[in-house]
Amino acid sequence: MADLNFSIKGASENPTKFVAEARSFKIVIDEPQTLGGTNHGANPVEYLLASYAGCLNVMGHLIADELGFKLDKLEIEVNGNLNPDRLFGKSFTERAGFKNIQVMLKPYAEVTPELLKSWIKIVKNRCPINDNLQNLTSIEIEVLKN
Amino acid sequence: MADLNFSIKGASENPTKFVAEARSFKIVIDEPQTLGGTNHGANPVEYLLASYAGCLNVMGHLIADELGFKLDKLEIEVNGNLNPDRLFGKSFTERAGFKNIQVMLKPYAEVTPELLKSWIKIVKNRCPINDNLQNLTSIEIEVLKN
Numbered sequence: 001m002a003d004l005n006f007s008i009k010g011a012s013e014n015p016t017k018f019v020a021e022a023r024s025f026k027i028v029i030d031e032p033q034t035l036g037g038t039n040h041g042a043n044p045v046e047y048l049l050a051s052y053a054g055c056l057n058v059m060g061h062l063i064a065d066e067l068g069f070k071l072d073k074l075e076i077e078v079n080g081n082l083n084p085d086r087l088f089g090k091s092f093t094e095r096a097g098f099k100n101i102q103v104m105l106k107p108y109a110e111v112t113p114e115l116l117k118s119w120i121k122i123v124k125n126r127c128p129i130n131d132n133l134q135n136l137t138s139i140e141i142e143v144l145k146n
Numbered sequence: 147m148a149d150l151n152f153s154i155k156g157a158s159e160n161p162t163k164f165v166a167e168a169r170s171f172k173i174v175i176d177e178p179q180t181l182g183g184t185n186h187g188a189n190p191v192e193y194l195l196a197s198y199a200g201c202l203n204v205m206g207h208l209i210a211d212e213l214g215f216k217l218d219k220l221e222i223e224v225n226g227n228l229n230p231d232r233l234f235g236k237s238f239t240e241r242a243g244f245k246n247i248q249v250m251l252k253p254y255a256e257v258t259p260e261l262l263k264s265w266i267k268i269v270k271n272r273c274p275i276n277d278n279l280q281n282l283t284s285i286e287i288e289v290l291k292n
Contacts, residue, residue: 022195
């Protein structure tokens, strides 16, 4: 199949609040007051974790279907730790982003533990967000002067 | 500073729709009908791009402040290409996620091109999402049987 292109665009409403458009959907991103924001939406790293959960959900159902079992429901928790020192410019010994991410999946299905092991292995292998988090991705940034 | 923990949790409402909670915020993730979904929200990879834009916005304002110029507004576009073959299990020659990501930043500020170059270099170095996209992150997945 041909490559698919996805895009979002938006603008700052204040130093921490950004409103993005993805097709017809509006996504409001902000920081909590404890991190200097106006708390009008989840923050960037929370959206990253939610994006990952959403992707695992889609892939979880797709692969269950391929493996021949019915996934009635899937509950997911995702959490991660990051040290804010680099973000705030206080120290550069640690990386800026999540150091590690933990995922808890609770599938509601009549399925053997063996089949569940195959399921999660295939889900990880084919999930786009899992790939972009676990591997290197090339990024080009262009700054246009107003 | 101590590590900060961020988390989201949620459940599937249908095979492509996932509703996540991040503190008091609800994030609705779905796929468009062209990708087999019910189109009740942006999809996982669009949320990933929006998360990146939101993070660049926060860091852009923070670093402008540190460098001593006023950033009146910041417009951001982010787009990426991925090949859906691995996702759909049709071929495994390409990676699952974005192969590359392009960012266009348009800062509204009275600032020299030289200072803008320093600005974007520092923004990239200290942006958590930029780090998690450009580098490897360790992930642990636990599957709890219902």
